[in-house]
Every structure is written in structure tokens, then in C-alpha cells.
Ligand SMILES: Nc1ncnc2c1ncn2[C@@H]1O[C@H](COP(=O)(O)OP(=O)(O)OP(=O)(O)O)[C@@H](O)[C@H]1O
């Protein structure tokens with residue numbers, strides 16, 4: 213299949229371009245296309261607006277209206293010779309904008325990052341150097357007042373000492389300041405040819421394909437058969453020159469695959485060989501991972517396998533410089549990079565001839581973007597696969613219930629890997645009842661059980677390594693009895709009630725149910741009912757006392773501020789310069805250390821009792837994933853799970869490595885309360901520094917939403933957000949639920965468009981929300 217941007221032939225009269233103007237105001241204007249300009253959908257163009265020239269993206273090209281009162285102005289020029297946005301990506305942009313209620317401009321901005329739009333950002337970078345000798349005494353101080361931008365550039369250069377700086381690092385709109393500085397002779401500008409390779413410093417050892425085991429082979433066969441079918445039925449074979457209709461495309465796209473493989477079952481090897489099969493067909497591969505920085509091993513494995521094509525692997529990080537992003541993007545766009553690995557936003561990578569999309573750890577909530585446009589990259593991937601069309605594989609040891617439900621209804625096809633690839637057994641998981649430990653340690657916050665301490669000592673003696681995991685999701689805001697483990701939950705919603713200190717109440721954040729704060733545990737009458745929570749630093753402190761001879765390292769957001777800190781720690785752990793790794797969610801993903809024989813989960817409960825219907829699912833996923841880091845080599849693994857609620861299904865099913873059992877009981881709860889995947893859930897949040905105004909705005913919206921509430925949509929009450937105040941802003945929210953997505957989004961959008969909001973209140977709508985705080 214050849215990818216052809218300009219499939220709309222020039223013979224059809226297409227003279228009007230509908231252009232979305234860059235910038236937050238969402239302006240769309242029509243312009244006449246000059247006769248000799250090959251403008252098609254997705255092109256970047258320069259257009260006149262009033263007296264100025266600005267830039268924009270062509271959304272559509274169409275014949276002129278038969279009669280028009282207004283003379284249409286003429287479009288000025290093309291910014292790039294070819295369209296930067298493919299027709300499929302433009303269609304996806306429209307879909308996202310409608311479905312999530314985000315502005316089209318914001319979606320296009322995600323698809324076409326700033327670095328790519330900048331016109332002079334070519335591989336030849338312009339670099340600037342300071343001409344210190346020409347700076348007069350007092351000139352800097354004068355500039356600071358008169359021309360703050362110029363001043364800023366000079367201070368940057370001074371800080372860089374004798375190095376030059378690429379102009380791309382100065383951000384947008386710095387050109388006039390540069391020009392003026394250069395005219396004054398304060399800086400010099402030079403042009404340099406550089407290949408900006410973000411990973412130039414890395415050395416990669418090539419790997420060879422492994423002989424697949426039976427289950428891996430079966431999964432691989434299904435995937436390669438789908439790839440071959442696509443090749444046969446691909447759009448190349450459609451008669452004539454007409455582009456295929458959506459209907460035709462959808463017909464040729466095979467069902468998405470859900471690769472459900474236990475931890476260490478060799479999913480990655482299946483991805484690698486499927487990717488190779490795709491390349492062999494002359495097509496390209498897109499690999500999504502939850503976060504590049506947290507999945508260094510997965511990225512390395514792709515590079516190792518395809519290292520002979522090293523230049524063909526592009527990695528899209530969030531911390532690429534503007535120049536690096538520009539280069540990588542164009543390598544992808546022109547088909548030079550044939551495998552792209554990236555996080556969430558890489559779903560928009562402009563790969564031509566896309567043959568395969570892989571979404572690793574598809575259950576991860578980091579695929580959901582928490583800023584506008586609030587899309588879910590997994591869901592957008594599935595859509596993209598249908599539009600392209602191409603094969604898609606979603607992989608996980610603990611799939612999301614949304615994807616699982618899609619296998620049950622036959623929308624997805626499940627492929628299973630039930631055993632570890634190396635035929636070793638799954639680790640033995642022991643559950644420790646911390647209520648008993650709390651009694652032993654009399655009132656102290658029990659952090660380390662005797663059993664876990666002994667196990668750690670044994671590993672140290674044997675020269676084996678351990679990982680200690682601390683669940684930090686959620687706040688210390690739910691009430692739990694330290695004697696019986698009881699947690700106060702909502703009688704209507706099966707989520708933990710949230711403690712509100714201001715009015716001494718427990719509130720359900722889904723339905724608004726309120727109750728008084730009990731003095732004693734409602735279950736066992738013990739007065740020791742308390743808010744829960746402790747941090748990683750506390751754990752490290754305790755451990756240093758108990759195991760003074762052990763070498764520790766801590767991985768959490770605080771410890772990771774330094775660049776490459778994670779990479780360095782993982783390297784030291786691999787070479788056994790560290791005995792015990794203590795970490796939060798950051799170490800739950802995809803790590804493979806054969807010498808780790810013990811994994812301890814310190815507070816398995818903590819994420820369980822937050823006001824979020826996915827709390828149980830996340831806890832199950834987390835315990836299963838973390839436990840999966842143990843016993844991945846020759847040595848047998850052991851997992852110790854500390855909890856105050858040992859009988860909770862999330863913990864019990866994870867103990868038995870039983871995804872099916874867990875899914876079955878959890879789905880029952882979801883069905884009963886109409887939670888996803890049996891419906892959609894959107895959250896409307898208002899925030900403001902004025903508490904009353906935020907609340908009042910949301911109450912007004914609530915009244916309007918209630919008026920013509922579409923059938924099947926349930927409207928929750930106006931409630932303070934669990935995170936009631938953040939960044940000095942007070943937050944209130946409404947949760948809406950609906951069986952079908954569109955009526956919900958459309959209704960909310962309509963009301964929001966009709967309502968004028970006070971200037972100091974921000975209202976955001978999050979469709980298919982993953983974050984209820
Ligand atoms: N067919 C095979 N034969 C031998 N070893 C294999 C095979 N497939 C995979 N392995 C090895 O098994 C180990 C675990 O595989 P891998 O990391 O791919 O599993 P995974 O399912 O991706 O794990 P997780 O979900 O826990 O990250 C790796 O060391 C890998 O090299």
C-alpha cells in the first residue's frame with residue numbers, strides 16, 4: 213500500500229479552503245485557493261486576517277458556494293509543500309473533538325506539536341552566541357526594563373557561558389528580539405547542520421528472535437494472519453482511484469486483539485516478532501507505552517531487536533527538545549523511521565503505511581490525558597486502527613474491564629498466555645493481616661510485619677534482591693478501623709466515604725450520601741478508627757534502623773527530580789549495587805530483574821478506599837503487576853502483601869493470579885451500579901479562588917442540566933471535589949452517568965455553550981473520566 217497524501221486530484225474544481233486559524237479562539241474562515249497552489253486537507257497555510265497574515269490548518273477543500281454575498285479572500289501561501297496532517301488523523305481529530313467535547317484547535321495542537329509548526333525549525337539549526345565585548349556597562353539593566361525578552365535571551369546566553377544556544381530552545385516569537393540583538397551587535401547568529409539524535413549516547417546490544425512457546429506461537433499466528441489478510445484486502449486492491457469509503461475501510465480492519473498474558477509470559481517477545489512481520493510487509497509500527505521514562509526496559513528491547521535498523525526506531529519522549537521533536541517527527545512523517553515508540557500523544561504519530569499498533573499495559577490510566585483535549589490514547593488507537601485500517605494489539609496481564617467487556621461481547625478477540633515464558637512458576641503470594649500486627653506493635657503505625665522483616669533478612673543473607681512497594685495513590689482521607697480493618701463505605705455506591713474535616717462528615721463523592729463520623733468502629737466497636745496513610749521516607753527511615761547493613765534506593769516522584777535518576781538507579785539495581793529497592797507506582801511497570809526473589813507490598817489497602825469506582829480494579833492491577841516482578845529468573849519468587857483488609861476481592865484474586873475470577877465479581881458490581889464498562893461516566897468540575905462562586909456556578913449548571921436531561925442520563929449532585937482545594941482554588945464537581953456516550957457529551961456541551969460563566973470560575977468537563985479527585 214502506498215500512502216498518498218494528495219489523493220484528491222486537481223481536476224475536480226476545489227477552490228475554497230476551510231481554514232482553522234491557529235490560536236485559542238477557534239476561528240474558522242473560508243479562503244479561495246490560488247489557481248496554481250496544490251492545497252489539500254491537512255495542509256498548513258498562511259492566510260490574511262484583517263490587516264495581518266496568520267497561519268492555520270486546512271480542514272476541508274470544497275467547491276465555492278453557488279451564491280455568496282461576501283467576496284472570499286484569497287489564501288496567501290502554503291507553509292509546507294505537503295499536508296502535515298493525514299486524512300485519517302484529521303478524521304480522528306474531529307471525532308475526539310466531538311466525543312470528548314474538546315475544541316478542534318486543541319486536538320490539532322496535540323496532533324501537530326508546536327515544534328513541528330515552527331517554520332524555520334529544520335535540521336539546520338540556527339545557533340546564537342553572545343558578543344560579550346559589545347555589551348556596554350549598564351546595558352543589561354536598561355534592557356531589563358525596556359526589552360525584557362531581549363534581556364532574557366542575554367541572561368540565558370550568559371548562563372550558558374561560552375556555549376552557543378539553538379534558537380529553537382528560546383520558544384515561540386523570539387525572532388524579532390534576536391534580530392534586534394543581532395543588529396545591535398550583542399549576539400551573533402550562525403547556521404549549523406546537526407542531526408539531533410536524542411539517544412546518540414546510548415549503546416545497544418542486538419538481540420535475536422527467541423523460539424516462541426506454543427501459546428506465544430498461537431498468538432503470533434493470529435496476529436500475522438490478520439496482517440496478511442490486511443495486505444490482501446488492503447485499500448490498494450480497491451478498484452479505481454477513488455479513496456475507500458469509511459464503510460469499506462472498517463470492513464477490512466480486523467478485530468482488535470487483547471493479548472492477556474500473565475506477568476513474565478513473554479508478551480514483549482510476541483510484540484517484537486509481530487513488529488518484524490509488519491516491517492517485512494513493508495509497513496510501519498506504532499508502539500504505545502504508558503510512560504517512556506518508566507518503561508526504559510521495554511524501549512531498550514525494541515531497540516535491541518531492531519538495532520540493525522537503529523535509525524528506523526523513533527522514540528517520542530515528553531522531554532525532547534523542540535529541535536529533536538522536529539527531527540523525529542519529520543523522520544516519521546517521511547517514512548524514514550518505521551517503528552515509533554512513545555507515550556500517549558504518540559498515538560498521533562504521522563506514520564505512513566501503518567500496519568500495526570501495539571498498546572502495552574493497555575489498562576494504565578496514564579493513557580488518559582488529564583488536560584484538554586482529554587482523550588484516552590488506547591481508545592483513540594482502536595479508532596485509528598479502524599480508520600487506517602491496520603492491526604491492533606492491546607496487551608496486559610491485568611486488562612481494563614472496558615477492554616475485557618469488549619472481548620465478552622465479541623468486539624475484541626482475546627489471545628492468552630497463561631504461563632511464564634521460561635516455564636518457571638508464578639511467585640507464591642502470602643497475605644499478612646496487619647490488624648494482628650497492629651495489636652502486636654500496640655498502637656504504633658505498623659509498617660513492617662515480622663514475616664516481611666524476616667524475609668528481607670533472609671534475602672540479604674543469600675545475596676538476593678528485594679523490591680518494596682508502597683501504594684501512594686489516594687489521600688489519607690478515608691476512615692479505617694485499625695482493629696478490624698473496617699472502612700466506612702457508601703451504602704449506595706460501593707466507594708469509600710470521604711472525610712470532610714470542615715463539617716465533620718463523611719460524604720459519598722458519587723451520589724452525595726452523607727453520614728456522621730463514627731466515634732467507634734461501626735463493625736467491632738473499637739474506638740481506634742482513624743485516617744490512614746504514611747510515606748516512602750518514613751519507610752526508608754524504619755528500614756535503615758531494622759536492616760542497617762542493607763543498601764537501599766528509593767524511587768518516587770521526589771527522588772526522581774534529577775534527570776536520569778531512574779535510569780541510574782535501575783542500572784545499579786541490575787548490577788546488584790543495591791539490595792532493596794523501595795518505590796511507589798513508578799516501579800510497578802514492566803521491570804525485569806532475574807535476581808529479585810522477594811516483593812513486599814507494604815500497604816495494599818491504601819488505594820482501595822478512595823472515592824473512585826475503579827479503586828478495586830486499580831488495586832488488583834497494582835498488586836498483580838508488582839507481584840509479577842518477583843521470581844523472573846532461575847530462583848523462585850515470593851510476594852508478601854500487607855493489608856488491613858485481607859479478604860477484599862482485589863487482594864484475594866491477585867493472590868491467586870486469577871484475573872478471570874476478579875473480573876467476574878467486579879463486573880457484577882459495575883453492572884449493578886451502572887458504572888463503566890456498563891455505561892459512561894463524565895465529571896464536570898468548577899474551580900475558583902472564590903469558594904462560593906465555584907459552588908454557585910456549578911449549581912446553576914446543575915439546574916440547567918436537569919431541565920432537559922436526555923433519557924438514560926443520570927445527573928449527580930453538586931459536591932466538593934475530594935481534592936477540595938488545589939493550587940489555591942476551590943473545586944466542586946458533578947458526576948454524570950449514561951448508558952450511551954453521545955447524549956451525555958452533547959447535553960453537557962450544549963448547556964456549557966449556552967451558559968456565560970463568571971470570569972473567575974473555570975469549568976471543565978472530563979468525559980470517560982479516570983480521575984475523580
Ligand atoms: N519463547 C521464549 N523462550 C524463552 N524465553 C522467553 C521466551 N519469551 C520470552 N522469554 C523471556 O521471558 C522473560 C519475560 O518475558 P517478557 O518480559 O516479555 O514478559 P511480559 O509478558 O512482557 O512481562 P510483564 O507483563 O511482566 O512485563 C524475558 O526474559 C524474556 O526474554
Ligand SMILES: [Zn+2]
Nearest residue numbers: 702705720723
Ligand atoms: Zn453514594
